Amino acid sequence: xxxxxxxPSTPLEVTDPEVSKEAQVxxxxxxxxxxxxxxxxxxLREITIAxxxxxxxxxxxxxxxxxxxxxVINHAFRDSERHEIRIAVRxxxxxxxxxxxxxxxxxxxITRLEVAPADDLEHADIGGRGIQLIRRFSTDQTYERxxxxxxxxxRIARPPVRDDLDLIGRHALFAGMESTxxxxxxxxxxxxxxxxxxxxxxxxxxxxxxxxxxxGRLEVHLDRLGSDEGFVIExxxxxxxxxxxxxxxxxxxxxxxxxxxxxxxxEAILWDELLRIPRIARNFMRLFADRMRARTQVMQQALEQRxxxxxxxxxxxxxxxxxxxxxxxxxxxxxxxxxxxxMTAAQEVGGDFxxxxxxxxxxxxxxxxxxxxKGMPAALxxxxxxxxxxxxxxxxxxxxxxxxxINRRLCAENPTSMFATLxxxxxxxxxxxxxxxxxxxxxxxxxxxxxxxxxxxxxRGILVGASEEATYEVACVGLRPGDVLVLYxxxxxxxxxxxxxxxxxDRLLECLSEQPARSASALADRIKAAVKGxxxxxxxxxxxxxxxxxxxxxxxxx
Numbered sequence: 166x167x168x169x170x171x172x173p174s175t176p177l178e179v180t181d182p183e184v185s186k187e188a189q190v191x192x193x194x195x196x197x198x199x200x201x202x203x204x205x206x207x208x209l210r211e212i213t214i215a216x217x218x219x220x221x222x223x224x225x226x227x228x229x230x231x232x233x234x235x236x237v238i239n240h241a242f243r244d245s246e247r248h249e250i251r252i253a254v255r256x257x258x259x260x261x262x263x264x265x266x267x268x269x270x271x272x273x274x275i276t277r278l279e280v281a282p283a284d285d286l287e288h289a290d291i292g293g294r295g296i297q298l299i300r301r302f303s304t305d306q307t308y309e310r311x312x313x314x315x316x317x318x319x320r321i322a323r324p325p326v327r328d329d330l331d332l333i334g335r336h337a338l339f340a341g342m343e344s345t346x347x348x349x350x351x352x353x354x355x356x357x358x359x360x361x362x363x364x365x366x367x368x369x370x371x372x373x374x375x376x377x378x379x380x381g382r383l384e385v386h387l388d389r390l391g392s393d394e395g396f397v398i399e400x401x402x403x404x405x406x407x408x409x410x411x412x413x414x415x416x417x418x419x420x421x422x423x424x425x426x427x428x429x430x431x432e433a434i435l436w437d438e439l440l441r442i443p444r445i446a447r448n449f450m451r452l453f454a455d456r457m458r459a460r461t462q463v464m465q466q467a468l469e470q471r472x473x474x475x476x477x478x479x480x481x482x483x484x485x486x487x488x489x490x491x492x493x494x495x496x497x498x499x500x501x502x503x504x505x506x507x508m509t510a511a512q513e514v515g516g517d518f519x520x521x522x523x524x525x526x527x528x529x530x531x532x533x534x535x536x537x538x539k540g541m542p543a544a545l546x547x548x549x550x551x552x553x554x555x556x557x558x559x560x561x562x563x564x565x566x567x568x569x570x571i572n573r574r575l576c577a578e579n580p581t582s583m584f585a586t587l588x589x590x591x592x593x594x595x596x597x598x599x600x601x602x603x604x605x606x607x608x609x610x611x612x613x614x615x616x617x618x619x620x621x622x623x624x625r626g627i628l629v630g631a632s633e634e635a636t637y638e639v640a641c642v643g644l645r646p647g648d649v650l651v652l653y654x655x656x657x658x659x660x661x662x663x664x665x666x667x668x669x670x671d672r673l674l675e676c677l678s679e680q681p682a683r684s685a686s687a688l689a690d691r692i693k694a695a696v697k698g699x700x701x702x703x704x705x706x707x708x709x710x711x712x713x714x715x716x717x718x719x720x721x722x723x
Contacts, residue, residue: 189216189256197238197248197267205234205252216256221352225302225321226254226261232295233265233317241269241315260304260355263319272315273308274299301433304355305373322355322429329356333428336377337401338439338448350438355429359421365404366419372408374429381425386418397422403452409435411486443556450545457541487544491551493521498529501594501718505685509656509693509709516543516585517654517708520551522558527595530558533652533712534587534606546583550575550629554589564591565637568602568626572637575630584630588652597644597718602637604629607658607670610677611642612649615688615715618677620670644716649688651677656709660696663703668696685713 193208195201209230213223234250242248248268255262274296299306305320330344339347359365365383366372376383378400385404386395398404398419408415409432430439440446489510496504498521508517516536524530532554536543553574557567568589575585586606592599601609603623612618626637644650653673660668676695682688689711696709 190253191256192251192253194249194251195234197242197250197269199235199238201238201250202231202235205230212254218256218261219323221349222261222321222323226263228302229263229299229319229321230254230265232298233263233319236274236295237265237267237269237315241267241272243270258323260320260322263303263321265317265319266314268314271310273310274306274317300431301437304429304431332379332426333377335401336379336428337452338377338403338445340448341444342442350434351428351430354431354434357427357429359425359427361421361423363421364418365421365427366408366415366417368414368416368418370415372405372415373432374405375403375409375432375435376405376419377403377428377430379426379428382422383425384420384422386420388418400425402456406449406453406456407483410483410490443552446552447549450548454541454545457545483541483544487548491518491520491548493519496521498714499594501716502529502592503685503715503717504713505689506712507689507710509705511656511705511708516547517656517710518547518551519652519710519712520554521712522555524558524561524591528591528593530554531590531592531652531712531714532588533654533710534585534604535654535708535710536585537583542581542583546575546579546581546585546630549578550585550587558589563639564589564600564602565639568604568629568637569635572604572629572635573633576633579630582630584628587629590650590652592644592714592716594718597646597648597716598641599644599650600639600641602626602639604635604637607653607655610651610653610674612651612677614645614647615649615681616678618649618651618674620674644718646717648716649682649685650714650716651688651692652712653692654708654710656705656707657692657696657711659707660700660709661703661706662699663701668699672699685715689713 191208191212193205195204206227209227212218213226218226230252234252237250251264251266253264255264299319302321303319304322305318307318309316330348333339333351334342334344334347359381365376368387378398380400382400383398383404384395385398395417404419405415407413440449489508492508493506496506498504504521506519506521508519516538517534518536519531519533521529521531534550536547536550538546550571553571557570558564560567562570568587571587575583585604587604588601588606588609590599590601590609601621601624603609604626605628606623608620608623610618611621621642622640624638624640627635629635658668658670658673662668672695673692676692677688679691682691692711693709
C-alpha cells in the first residue's frame with residue numbers, strides 16, 4: 166500500500182518501479198522548519214505500529230529519519246524560502262528502506278562518514294554527529310544528486326531470525342559466545358543468500374561490511390572470469406576484513422562458487438560492539454592469522470602472479486593500520502599529570518606499542534613495549550598483548566601477578582614463537598607513587614625536577630612470551646612535583662647514523678639534560694629532532710616511540 170500524509174504540489178516519486186508490488190510504502194512531505202519534526206514523529210509512530218516493526222528496527226528507523234531530516238533542515242538551505250523535504254519508507258521482508266530527498270545544496274554525507282570518529286562525536290564537523298549515528302544504526306547508505314536534488318537512501322536490515330542464530334553461533338568468529346549475547350549485537354546485521362557465480366565484491370567497490378560465510382564457499386580472483394589461481398573462502402571463514410580495516414575499496418573479485426549464505430556485519434557494529442568483547446576480538450585475530458597463513462601458501466605457489474604482490478602489499482598496509490589503530494587516541498590524566506605520547510613509524514611495519522588507561526579513581530596504567538619481528542605477525546601479537554594488558558590490569562590484581570598472567574597466556578598461544586619487551590607502570594596522580602615492572606625493556610628514565618636524568622634500576626623480569634615459568638618483581642619510586650618520566654623503545658637508543666653508529670642511552674640522557682623543557686611535548690620534539698639529526702638522512706630502520714610524563718601533583722606520601 167502507499168499513503169501520502171500531506172498534499173505536496175507534486176507527487177512524491179517512488180524511485181524503484183517495482184517497490185509497490187513487493188513492499189509497503191509510506192511517504193511524507195514536510196517543510197524545511199524544525200517545527201515540522203513533530204509531524205514526522207507522529208507519522209513514524211503510526212508507521213511502526215501499523216507495520217508491527219520489531220523494537221530494534223523501529224528505534225533505528227526513528228533515529229535515522231530524525232537525524233537525516235534534522236541535518237537537511239539545519240544545513241541544506243542557504244535562503245529563508247520554504248523548501249520541501251520528501252521522506253519515503255518501504256517495508257520489505259528483509260529490511261526497511263528509507264529515502265530522503267531535498268533540493269538543498271549538494272551534500273554527500275557518505276563521503277563525510279569519517280569526519281567524526283565514533284569515539285569523538287562531540288567534536289564532529291557540521292552534520293557529523295548525525296551522519297555517524299545514521300551509519301551506526303543502518304546497514305547500507307547511498308547518496309546521489311539527481312535533477313538538482315539530494316537523494317539519501319538508507320537500508321536497515323531486519324535482525325536475523327532465531328532459527329539463524331544457531332547457524333551464526335557456529336561461525337569461528339563467535340566461538341564460545343552464547344546466542345543470548347549475540348542476538349542483540351546482531352540486530353543491525355543482514356543475512357544474505359547468494360547464487361553460484363554471484364559477485365559479492367569487485368575491485369573498486371566501497372565495502373563497509375565484514376562478510377561471514379555461514380554456508381557454501383566463495384572464491385577470490387583478480388578477474389571476473391577467475392582465470393588466476395585465487396584462493397577459497399570456506400564456511401566458517403570471512404572476507405572483506407581488509408577493506409573494513411583500511412577503509413579502501415576492494416582490490417579483487419569475491420565470487421560465490423556455490424549457493425551460499427552470508428552474514429553481513431557493518432563496520433560500525435564490528436568496531437564499536439563486537440571487537441570490544443575480548444573473546445570475539447581474539448577470534449577475529451585468529452581468523453585474520455589463519456587467512457594470512459592460507460594466503461601465504463597461495464602466494465608461494467604463484468610467486469610471479471600479480472595476486473601475490475597486490476595482496477602482500479595490502480596486508481602490510483593493514484598491519485600498519487592495526488598497529489596505529491590500537492594506540493590510544495586521547496591522553497588526559499587530569500591536571501596532576503602532563504603527558505605526551507606518540508610513535509614515529511618506520512617504513513616497514515615494526516612492533517612498537519604503548520597504552521595509557523585508568524585502573525582506578527586516581528591511578529593510571531602506562532605501558533610501552535616492542536614486539537619481536539615485523540609485519541602482520543608482529544601486529545597480531547601486539548593486539549593480543551594489548552588486549553590481555555587491559556583485561557588483566559582492570560582486574561585490580563598486583564601488578565607483578567598481572568604481568569605473570571599475561572606472560573603465561575602469551576606463551577600458551579604462541580605458534581609463531583613471538584615475544585615482546587614490556588614495561589607496565591601504575592602512577593597514583595594524588596600521591597605521586599609509581600609502581601612498575603619490567604619485562605626486558607629499556608629502563609624508565611627519571612628527570613629530577615626535569616633536569617638531572619637517570620635510568621631507574623629495572624626490577625627483575627624477562628621478555629613476555631619466552632617462558633611460562635617467568636616471574637617478575639615490582640619496583641617503586643615517589644615522584645615530586647616537576648619530576649619527568651621518559652619511557653621509550655629501542656628505536657631511540659638504537660637509531661643508526663649513516664656510518665652505522667648507534668644513538669645510545671648516553672646520548673639520550675645528554676639530550677634530556679641539556680636544559681629543562683617547557684612541556685612534555687617540547688621534550689618529545691627535542692628527542693625526535695636529536696635522533697633525526699644523528700641519522701643524518703640514513704633510513705629509519707625501526708619505529709621510534711616515546712611516552713613522557715611530567716608530574717604536577719603534590720609531594721609523595723612515601
